[in-house]
Amino acid sequence: MDVSRLGQNVSPSYTEFLLLPFPGVTLYRQVLIVPFLFSYVLIMVLNSLISYTVWRERSLHAPMYVLISLLLSMNLLSTSTVLPQMLPSFFGQTRIPLSRCLTQMFFAYSALIFKSLVFVLMAFDRFVAICHPLRYHNIINQKSLLQLWTIGLVRNVVLVSLLVFLASRVQYCKSNRILNFVCEYMVLLNLACGDVSRAQLVGLLVRTGVTFSDLSIILIFYLRVLHTALKITGGGKRHKALQTCGTHVLVALTVYSCGLLASILYKVEESISPDSQNLSNVIYFLFPAVVNPITYGLGVKEIKDCLVKPWRKKCLSNTWGPPAGVSRGPMVTSIEY
Template structure:
């Protein structure tokens, strides 16, 4: 593919290089990227459709799964379409406003995603430790309010990031060696003092990686203590099996986030293309796998999906029968 001159003539634009060093492979990289993105959209929209359509799934746990799917659609959609435009059409230019908007939505959806995982841990704690009071403690209205709290937290905490970036001077270098406008990727090309950006970025990483994980660990500590008090091993397994989907989602999300964050800030010896590929894996893999995890591990969701598929196949079979 033809390459543009990497010197933006318009001071109101940045250039996203994609994956430096792998420009020749952009078109091949786009194949799994677009495939995984489409599958993740289908999976998450299927979850939203099933829960919205079925009255029996209008419960706190499924409402939380819907909010999680919404954040995953938002996270991947804020990044992948622009990355595909770079890979397919070499459309590397992005306006400063577009770049800052992408930064805001990317980090806001990521923080909200973490908030949902914390709320899910609390949901599992109540379900196992206070099962008789579950229906009164976690109502749909309360879960909705917790989701709104997570949204407000994300907006208030992330909004300063693009504001800090908008105050930075960008001299000659307006080239971002990345597929999307990450907060620190943009800050690093500035010719000004980015100390405030570094500090604020670390504070946000601390909130997500330390505060949220501490709350989740506390919930699971109480769950384990409660389960150990049960004498029946069968009851142990039944109680813990209700947590497997949530634990699986966390094991996919947080290690990828931690590794991507650490390599971005402290991995100077790591090749840039390795870091960028890891950053895109973090954006894409959780939205791809999480709908399947909940579809397999959550019996009601699995059964409803099976009934819809059976109904569709039955209708098609009826349509093709000879009159």
Template structure:
């Protein structure tokens, strides 16, 4: 991680006012936000605890669930503690270094999360299309390497975003109308030419999401082709049921992500407070829902979660 140096003429801090226009309601807004955040943390830590404790769950699929849980902990944690400090204690200041660091970890978490979802799609493809070779193709070591590769990709792609902004001179007006350091909002604070920053951010978003969605679509295309070759309807249902949880998680992750990007780029008619609330919900709802989805749809995990409290 680079050290963020500031010249004396630049502001040492940014101001995050929270949700402009709704300052009087900050305490009330913080209640559902904190509840969603706590539920998400408890659910994802439960997944990590159960999978770590139960040796029968030390399999590639559950290792991927642990990776997903880690990203679902990291993403809201990079945003919510500061947002809650704004809502509860009116602590609105954040150093420029802290702002850029928050942005870096937010981008790394989001892109790693997307890489994990791609790996999950590949896992489902192998499980359905090559079930006899599943144990040899997808070992725990290979899954760990794919997870590390996804994180390295995220770091290498997110670092230029941070470094490009670090080189920009910031104007005297350093109020960021948001609850966290969002890339485009920080770019607007610069007095310099941010064309490269904006273009890189836009290309990065669509390349990462576009590439990952393409790989997922390819995996599911091959899965559907394999399923259609099966003659028994029961086998159809069983094969598709193994993908249900992953499909639901993808919908909770990519739908709000694409909506947020398109709204920020083209939704100038949306009022700022609605934009900020929806942006925060994007970081809160998927991490809260993902453990619930896998807990409901994965019988083996659900059974182990039910047994764990009895053993503690």
């Protein structure tokens, strides 16, 4: 596909753009910084807290928890790529060169596609753990996970680099106003000259291809897990297996549902306002980053126990600790925290 000729005779070709998120909001526009700044701080704190807890606790160094930590790290990357550039725009027009716009696109899309890869690896981990428990350590190990991660890394880098390359070869002459808070591939192409239908088709194929292929693999793994879990005679073991997988499925469905909503709104963009498109992108980029750490922090018992352990120790120490200058008695020293 040669998109280098698209609009080659049209001038001028903009190399700098203006980010204008929520253009329909004019009155008290600066107030919008409050919820987005609060969301950014909340995302940074929650995702960092869970990731640090997994890194700190040796009992959480199993593959499943490492993958959870990796997923939350992608939340940090995606939001840190988008929000710091977005927040100043509420106080005026934020200028962004095309090179920085494409860089933002690369890292934001990479983080989103890596999340999908992590969901696949999570499903594979639970599939092996529940359906083939005796072979778990032979199948799920550092070497195998590294190989799978490398394959996914190559796939993701190739696909995202393709989109960035196509976007960089297009001339933009319709406008330099991006009515969004992020340099989305489709948003940029709407500003391009000439026929960009083939470039748009590539973007659509990449987005839907990654989503449906990864989602199909995830569903196959979890259906096998459900089939095996229902055969487990012990009610407690069955409940634990289904609860752990249920948390993963809930998080995955949240991310894929937000992505599907954003894709649908892109298809009907002519019939909706730019503010509605911005809202769909907020849901796509920010909502999962807030919900995911809360879901894992409350839904995975091992992580929740490690999160509350320092506070539990502090409370027990304050309750049972002797006053200053008084030595601990036998009853106190016998308590196990």
